[in-house]
Amino acid sequence: MNRTAVRTVAAAAALAATAIALPSASATGTPASGSVALTASNAFLTSALRSGIAAVPLPTATGSYNSATGATATFPVTGGNAVLARYYGSVTLGGGIAFADALTGKIVCFHQVSLSARSQELSAVPDGGTTPVNLFEFGGDTVISNIGVKPETLTGDADIPADGAAYLDQALGTTFFTANQAVGSLSATYTPAS
Amino acid sequence: MRSVTRKLAITSAVAAAVLGATVASNGAALADPPAGTTPAATDIVAAGSDTIQAFDNGLSTQYNATSPASKFYTWDATGTSPITPKTGATSIPRPNGSGQGITALNNNTNATLDIARSSRGPNTGTADWFIPFAQDAVGWAGFTGGNAPTDLTSADLQGIYTCSITNWNQITDEPGYTGPNATIDPIVPQSGSGTRSFFLSALNITAASEPCWNATTPEENEGTASVFAGDVNAVFPYSLSHAVGQLYDGKGSGTDNIGVLDVFRSIDGNTQIDQTNKVWNANFPLTYTREVYHVVRQSDWADATEGPRLKALLDRSTNGGYLCGTAASSLITSYGFQTLGNACGTLTAGQ
Missing domain, CATH: 3.40.190.10 (Periplasmic binding protein-like II)
Incomplete structure (x- = not known):
């Protein structure tokens, strides 16, 4: 691991240690359940690390790594009114995600993560801000479960939309992110509250 | 309510006449591959x-x-x-x-x-x-100026298409509407129509036919069909996108037109057509969109x-x-x- 990568991992570890867990949602009846998993491929990870960039999930999101598939951030479902197969509503998710650039020393953290059923974008609000940023979107080869099937599932390639790429580059002071940049894969599993 | 219905009917008739002229001036849409063109095996x-x-x-x-x-x-x-x-x-x-x-x-x-x-x-x-x-929405059309109210509830529509409501005077849940003593004529599109199957499914109707349905099953989204001529009691499911295309965008031609029907109606109080913006209501209930x-x-x-x-x-x-x-x-x-x-x-x- 080169010096940039070491600094990046160290920044990521520091971020993870200082992250604040969100309160768990309370509900009557059966609450909404499921998760959204974002997997960054090894190709994307390598490219990002070479540019000094790392991203880590913030609680209550969790992270894992598989040498074959890459790094996965999993965001738990906390609510929502979505009907994914009808492209209606949104799913609210717990946790957050932080991006850091070791070369510029800048860090940006996001919470209030949500998935829009219609735009199929994963968005989050930067800490200290109020306007959501579309960070990732379902790209090519996206498959959705049939209407009425529970839990609902949505799987496909993960891309970075143009607005998300522009925001991240501006916030981190980088030129790494590009519109429709391939990240890896996205997978959503959702059962609405009942 | 009846006067409102009548005003809407007149507005619809005028609009239809104007639109008919628009369609004529735009020419008919292409149907099938153009004459003289046989698609290649690789098309x-x-x-x-x-x-x-x-x-x-x-x-x-x-x-x-x-x-x-x-x-x-x-x-x-x-x-x-x-x-x-x-x-x-x-x-x-x-x-x-x-x-x-x-x-x-x-x-x-x-x-x-x-x-x-x-x-x-x-x-x-x-x-x-x-x-x-x-996305499309499916609503209902009635005869322009006919006996149907401007609004029908989902329960009304279900009753009409399951034959438990067969006379307009049985519609008692529409404020200001007193239905005449006249037999409702529920009509469905042709067998195999996606609009037909979607509409019936939205009303939780699984029967392939009902005794009160008109035996004639006209082509979907064509209010020009002869079965509607003079039928002031007609009720017919209609693609609201198709209607908007026919009414506002000059996309109808020949028999593919709204004809004597109008879709300026509502379901459960939800207006079907946003006449100001010339689109179907983007907030139409999910049950009726597809x-x-x-x-x-x-x-x-x-x-x-x-x-x-x-x-x-x-x-x-x-x-x-x-x-x-x-x-x-x-x-x-x-x-x-x-x-x-x-x-x-x-x-x-x-x-």
Whole structure:
């Protein structure tokens, strides 16, 4: 691991240690359940690390790594009114995600993560801000479960939309992110509250 | 309420007359492959739903103008039958409606038919991919100036189509409306119509027929059918996108028009048509909205030869699919449909 990568991992570890867990949602009846998993491929990870960039999930999101598939951030479902197969509503998710650039020393953290059923974008609000940023979107080869099937599932390639790429580059002071940049894969599993 | 109904009826009649002139001046939409054109074996051809056939005719014209490697042609739901969809194809009965289109797709190979147009969603199965490109809503139409109120509740519609409500004087849940003593005439589109199956499903009706239904089953979305002439008691499900295209965008032609019907009605108080913006109500209940699809065989989508032909037209915008890109979005809205944004091109297994 080169010096940039070491600094990046160290920044990521520091971020993870200082992250604040969100309160768990309370509900009557059966609450909404499921998760959204974002997997960054090894190709994307390598490219990002070479540019000094790392991203880590913030609680209550969790992270894992598989040498074959890459790094996965999993965001738990906390609510929502979505009907994914009808492209209606949104799913609210717990946790957050932080991006850091070791070369510029800048860090940006996001919470209030949500998935829009219609735009199929994963968005989050930067800490200290109020306007959501579309960070990732379902790209090519996206498959959705049939209407009425529970839990609902949505799987496909993960891309970075143009607005998300522009925001991240501006916030981190980088030129790494590009519109429709391939990240890896996205997978959503959702059962609405009942 | 009756006076309001009458005012709306007059407005509708005037609008229809003006629109009729507009359609005439724009000329008729292309139907089937253009005269003298036989699609090549390597072209892609579609058949099935009436609801999206006018759109697909427009798509064919616009897409083929980009000189794609495989052109796209579409066969209308009605016309001479049988048809030979493209060079080297098997002669097949002309598919009339979503169900027949999907059946034809699954009973043939891509040597005969590549795509089924569908206004119904996927049934359980894994033979095909249902690929949505837009949203539609299905409401109800009544005879312009007829006996129907401007609003019907879902319960009213269910009662009408299950024959528990057979007379307008049984409609007692509409404030200000006193129905005349006249027999309601519930009419459904032709068998195999996606609009028919969707509308009945939305009302939780599973019966294939009911004794009070009119025995005549006209082509969907055609208020010009003879069964409606003078029928002041008619009730008929109608694609609101198709109606918007017919009413405001000059997309109707010949029998493909609103005719003596009007869709300026509401369900459960939800207005069907936003007459100011000339679109269907974007907040219409989810129960009455639906996605419209192109259906392809899963094996074709994965095939090294056929797959790229289909994907060039139908794939998601990030994969370069024409229909989900910016060039086609204005075409979609010009036919009264509402766009799906990034969700266009999502695959759902079914048949």
